[in-house]
Amino acid sequence: MGTITINGLVCEFEAGEKILDVANRSSVEIPQYCYHKGLSVPAQCRICLAQISAPNPRNDGKLELMMGGKLLPTCSTDAAEGMVVTTESDSAVANQKAVMEFLLINHPLDCPVCDQAGECTLQDFSFAYGRGHSRFTDQKVKQPKKDLGPNVYLYSDRCILCTRCVRFADEVAGTTELMIDGRGNQAQIDVFPGVPLDNPLASNVIDLCPVGALLDKDFLFSQRVWFLKRTAGVDPLTSSGDNIWVEHNQGLVYRLKPRENMGMNTWWMTDEVRYGWKFVHSEDRLVGPMRREHGMMVEASWSRAYKQAIEMMNAEGTVGVVVSPMLTSEEAFALVTAVRSIDGSAKFYVGAVPVDGEDRVFSNAGDAKDFVLRAEKAPNARGVRRVLESMVALDGEFGSFLRDAGGFGCVVLTGNYPSNWVTDQLAKAVAECEIVLIDTLDSSLVEMAGVVLPSSTFAEKSGSFENCDGVVQHFGQAIPGQHASKSEGQIAMDLVELGSGGELTRRPPAFGAQIVDAQPGQVSGASESVNLERGELFDVDAVRVEMGRIESLSGYVGSIVCAPEDQLVESDMEMVTL
Ligand code: SF4
Ligand code: FES
Structure with a gap:
C-alpha cells in the first residue's frame, strides 16, 4: 500500500487503483460522470481532469508535473507512490467550468419536473463547479x-x-x-x-x-x-x-x-x-382476520380468530404445519414454538420452493464478483430448513406434506408469496382438513379455511434471510403493517399468549414500533386505525436470544450480517408550513 496526496489530503492506495477510486474511497470529491467502477473506463466526459505531479526517478525523485502540466483524467490514471493530485488548480477549475457549460448548452434545465431532481449529479456538480448562469443565447x-x-x-x-x-x-x-x-x-x-x-x-x-x-x-x-x-x-x-x-x-x-x-x-x-414489491400494496391483500361461522367466512376480531384457530389445533388428530420459505428464520422459530405449545406432536414441513429455469451468471468488469440471477424464487428456504431441523425432526419438504396431508386433522398453512401459490394439488391434498391459513394475498384457500390470519409482507417486518450460499443477513422494517395485518412472528407470539391462558393487551396507536416513517414536515406513516390486539411484542433480537440457546442456531446471536441503519434522506430545502 502506498500514499498519494489529493487536494492536500494524504490517501492510501492499493496497487492498480485509479486516482478517482482512491478519492472516492477517501471522501475527496472529484466530479465524475462517465466513470463507474463496474464498467470499462472511456475517460470521455473529461470533468474529472486534474493536474498531477509525480516523483521523477531520472531527476533524483523530484516532483514534476506529468505531461508537461496538461490535465489528466483521474478515472484512467493509476495512482502511484508520491503523486500529488489537484483538482483545485486554475486550469483544473477552468476545465470543470468549461465541461459543465458544454454539458448544459442543450440541456432543457427542466429540473422542477424531472424525476432525477434531488439525486442528480448534473444538478450537484453544476452548483459546485458550474458558472451559475448561461452564456448560451x-x-x-x-x-x-x-x-x-x-x-x-x-x-x-x-x-x-x-x-x-x-x-x-x-x-x-x-x-x-x-x-x-x-x-x-x-x-x-x-x-x-x-x-x-x-x-x-x-x-x-x-x-x-x-x-x-x-x-x-x-x-x-x-x-x-x-x-x-x-x-x-x-x-x-x-x-x-x-x-x-x-x-x-x-x-x-x-x-x-x-x-x-x-x-x-x-x-x-x-x-x-x-x-x-407490488404485492405489498395489492388490492388482493387480506385486510383482516376471518373465521368460518355456519359455513360462511365472516370478519372476526383477532382474539376471536385466534381462539378458533387454537380450538381447531386442539381438536382430534395431529397438526401438520407448512412453514413458508418466504418467512424469516425468526418467524419460523416463533411459529414452531407456538404450534408445539398447542400440539406437541405437530409435524413440520418446509413450504413450496418455486424454481424458474436455471441460475444466470452476468460477468462484472475486472475482479469484481459475478452477478447471479437466481432460479430459486424464495429468500429463506435454507433458513427455515435450518430452524426446523434444529428445533424438531423436519418431517419433509412440501412434496412430503402433499402426500401426508390427508392424515392430519388440522393444517396450518403459511404463504406470503408475491402471487397466487395455491395449486390444484395442494387444494386437493388439504380438502378434508381443518385449515388455519396465515397468508398475505387472497386465494382459493381462503374459501376452504376455518380461520384466516392476514400476515405482513417483507417490507412491514424485520428479520433475517439465509441465502443460497448460507449467508444470513438482517433486514429492517420499512413501513407499518398494512391494513390489520401482523407479521407471522407476531401471530405466533399471540398464539402462545392465548394458548397459555393469557389475554391480548391493546396497545395505543402511537406505539413506537408502528411509527417507522416520520420526518419533520411530513405525515407519519403510522395508520391512525392501527390498534391491533396483541400479546407480547414480537422482537427479532429477543427471538434470536432464544434461538441462541439451541447450539445449531447459536450463530443467530452476534454473528448475523447486519445492514446499515435506516437512512433518512433529508431535504436540503426549508420546509414551509402553509
Ligand atoms: S446520460 Fe444517461 S442516457 Fe445519456 S449516455 Fe449517460 S447513462 Fe446513458
Ligand atoms: S469521469 Fe469522465 S473522464 Fe473521468
Whole structure:
C-alpha cells in the first residue's frame, strides 16, 4: 500500500487503483460522470481532469508535473507512490467550468419536473463547479422522448452522453440493446429498430444514468426523491441475498434500489426484484382476520380468530404445519414454538420452493464478483430448513406434506408469496382438513379455511434471510403493517399468549414500533386505525436470544450480517408550513 496526496489530503492506495477510486474511497470529491467502477473506463466526459505531479526517478525523485502540466483524467490514471493530485488548480477549475457549460448548452434545465431532481449529479456538480448562469443565447437542440422498453423511458435532451448505459448493456447484461446514434449535437442514445431494452437487468441503467435521461416508468412522477426514506433490505423474492434499499414515504413503498455490497450483488439488482414489491400494496391483500361461522367466512376480531384457530389445533388428530420459505428464520422459530405449545406432536414441513429455469451468471468488469440471477424464487428456504431441523425432526419438504396431508386433522398453512401459490394439488391434498391459513394475498384457500390470519409482507417486518450460499443477513422494517395485518412472528407470539391462558393487551396507536416513517414536515406513516390486539411484542433480537440457546442456531446471536441503519434522506430545502 502506498500514499498519494489529493487536494492536500494524504490517501492510501492499493496497487492498480485509479486516482478517482482512491478519492472516492477517501471522501475527496472529484466530479465524475462517465466513470463507474463496474464498467470499462472511456475517460470521455473529461470533468474529472486534474493536474498531477509525480516523483521523477531520472531527476533524483523530484516532483514534476506529468505531461508537461496538461490535465489528466483521474478515472484512467493509476495512482502511484508520491503523486500529488489537484483538482483545485486554475486550469483544473477552468476545465470543470468549461465541461459543465458544454454539458448544459442543450440541456432543457427542466429540473422542477424531472424525476432525477434531488439525486442528480448534473444538478450537484453544476452548483459546485458550474458558472451559475448561461452564456448560451442560441436556440437549443431539442431531442425526443423515447420508450426504450417495458420499464425505461429516455428523455434524450437531458442526456450527457456519458455512455454508462451503453457500456452496461454491452459489458454486464451482454445484450447490447443500446447505442449512440448520430454525431455532434445530434447524437443520441437509442435502441436498434425492433429490439427494445428488455433484459433481466435492464433497469440498472436507470440507476447508472447520472442525470434524468433514463427514467423508471414505474416511478415516474410518483414522488419527489427528497421525501423518500431508505430502509436496508435483502432480496425478498429469490435466494440471492442481494442487498437492496426499500424506499418509502408515509407508509407506502415507492421503489426498490440496489444497495452496493461487493460480496453479494456488487452494484446491481434484477428487474424481477426491483418491481417485485407490488404485492405489498395489492388490492388482493387480506385486510383482516376471518373465521368460518355456519359455513360462511365472516370478519372476526383477532382474539376471536385466534381462539378458533387454537380450538381447531386442539381438536382430534395431529397438526401438520407448512412453514413458508418466504418467512424469516425468526418467524419460523416463533411459529414452531407456538404450534408445539398447542400440539406437541405437530409435524413440520418446509413450504413450496418455486424454481424458474436455471441460475444466470452476468460477468462484472475486472475482479469484481459475478452477478447471479437466481432460479430459486424464495429468500429463506435454507433458513427455515435450518430452524426446523434444529428445533424438531423436519418431517419433509412440501412434496412430503402433499402426500401426508390427508392424515392430519388440522393444517396450518403459511404463504406470503408475491402471487397466487395455491395449486390444484395442494387444494386437493388439504380438502378434508381443518385449515388455519396465515397468508398475505387472497386465494382459493381462503374459501376452504376455518380461520384466516392476514400476515405482513417483507417490507412491514424485520428479520433475517439465509441465502443460497448460507449467508444470513438482517433486514429492517420499512413501513407499518398494512391494513390489520401482523407479521407471522407476531401471530405466533399471540398464539402462545392465548394458548397459555393469557389475554391480548391493546396497545395505543402511537406505539413506537408502528411509527417507522416520520420526518419533520411530513405525515407519519403510522395508520391512525392501527390498534391491533396483541400479546407480547414480537422482537427479532429477543427471538434470536432464544434461538441462541439451541447450539445449531447459536450463530443467530452476534454473528448475523447486519445492514446499515435506516437512512433518512433529508431535504436540503426549508420546509414551509402553509
Ligand atoms: S442516457 Fe444517461 S447513462 Fe446513458 S449516455 Fe445519456 S446520460 Fe449517460
Ligand atoms: S469521469 Fe473521468 S473522464 Fe469522465
